[in-house]
Amino acid sequence: MLELDRLALAQGGFRLEADLALEAGGTVAVIGPSGGGKSTLLAGIAGFLAPQAGRVRWAGRDLTGLVPGARPVSVLFQDGNLFPHLTVAQNVGLALGPRLRLPAEDRDRVEGALARVGLSGRGGDRPAQLSGGQQGRAALARVLLSGRPVVLLDEAFAALGPALKDEMLDLVAGLVAGPERLVLMVSHDPGDATRIAARTVLVAEGRATGPFDTADLLADPPPALAAYLRAPDRS
Ligand SMILES: Nc1ncnc2c1ncn2[C@@H]1O[C@H](COP(=O)(O)OP(=O)(O)OP(=O)(O)O)[C@@H](O)[C@H]1O
Structure with missing residues (x-):
């Protein structure tokens, strides 16, 4: 509550x-x-x-x-939820901590979160290569992975x-x-x-x-x- x-x-x-x-x-x-x-x-x-x-x-x-x-607590705003210079996977991986080079196990968790929002295989892209809706999905993947309630x-x-x-x-x-x-x-x-x-x-x-x-x-x-x-x- x-x-x-x-x-x-x-x-x-x-x-x-x-x-x-x-x-x-x-x-x-x-x-x-x-x-x-x-x-x-x-x-x-x-x-x-x-x-x-x-x-x-x-x-x-x-x-x-x-x-x-x-x-x-996780927060999503209208804009600016993704860092443009990081890949989609790195953006999602920030849910697990500030490291940009993730161990294999964490990379799997990022890929799993991307799959849940329908972005399988897009982890290597930059946010600008995604549509607006896909960017929203990537931001949601980070929320999911963070586990913050x-x-x-x-x-x-x-x-x-x-x-x-x-x-x-x-x-x-x-x-x-x-x-x-x-x-x-x-x-x-x-x-x-x-x-x-x-x-x-x-x-x-x-x-x-x-x-x-x-x-x-x-x-x-x-x-x-x-x-x-x-x-x-x-x-
Ligand atoms: N940084 C700030 N400094 C001074 N006043 C502020 C600041 N941010 C917001 N306010 C004032 O606080 C009040 C509430 O703003 P808030 O953004 O919380 O409303 P809101 O309901 O989210 O509005 P909107 O639906 O237009 O986004 C407004 O009168 C606004 O001018």
């Missing part, structure tokens, strides 16, 4: 409070108005942003004082076309979001939440609240979310 215990996060003059708990297993969508604090929330969980108050716990372990690399996706697939994005979401639901893991997915598209996230956290008006049943929340949204969902351009 991920616990955000009376957490208070601040960026400049912006302040976000969160006091909620999320059971492991499956995907939780994070939705809310632009500038509402979704990325701030993920930064607080990942450890990029130290809280003003409160604790972050995973499986009962207090993560609050830990640097990002020491947390059981909390996976944060911050608009990770927003740049992909609708069909490719759905493919990536299904890959997340099928491969990443196992019973021991928790995937938190920021998205501007309520359809993403409906597709793979049974639960949703709402981030609006300075608070992260929930989790709510996704279908219930979208069927009867509170005013701040309703106004956002009605907006013609939610990006």
